[in-house]
Amino acid sequence: MRTIGEVAAELGIEAHVLRHWEDVGALTVRRDGNGHRVYDEGAVEQARTVLKLRRVGLSLPEVAAAMAPTKSAAQAVVQAKIAExxxxxxxxxxxxxxxxxxxxxxxxxxxxxxxxxxxxxxxx
Structure with missing residues (x-):
């Protein structure tokens, strides 16, 4: 388990970016008993994926849609970005x-x- 600061440092971004990604639905992070964000390996990997998708040009709404639970929904977003x-x-x-x-x-x-x-x- 890692803190938001640790994950932000690992990814080379600011902690507020991770908070924003969570606010817009592109990232899901669980909270501990005190309400602090706790990043397990799944959340860190999800954050890495969001960062990669942002770096190749997807907007945050596109990223959130690309993180859809079904592969076909995610693929549709990515295919639309490829065409663009x-x-x-x-x-x-x-x-x-x-x-x-x-x-x-x-x-x-x-x-x-x-x-x-x-x-x-x-x-x-």
Whole structure:
């Protein structure tokens, strides 16, 4: 059994973060007779999982949903996040392509370039 301070130090986060995760339902921690949080191995592992999911970009509501008791419910949240990240990758790749073009573009103003106009039109 560990205290909130010990677990926070082990994970490299502040204790208030663990409290917040518990408040929003992303983490379940039992309490001792005095009302103090007590972290057993299961709670520590759950906190590690929450931290990993946060670090890969899931919001706290997404994390809480991904910690659902059924694997299918958790997988649905993760699959939705994968799709969102894949869309983001496509958008960023388009942005890089556009910016590379602007660096090499022979036109003084982007409005004068038909290729630049094509890039801008893709976002509509």
């Amino acid at each position: 990240l894949e869309r983001e990758i496509v958008q960023r790749q388009r942005a890089i392509t556009f910016l590379r073009h602007t660096v090499e573009c022979r036109h003084r103003y982007l409005d004068d370039c038909p290729d630049c106009a094509t890039f801008v039109g893709e976002d509509r």
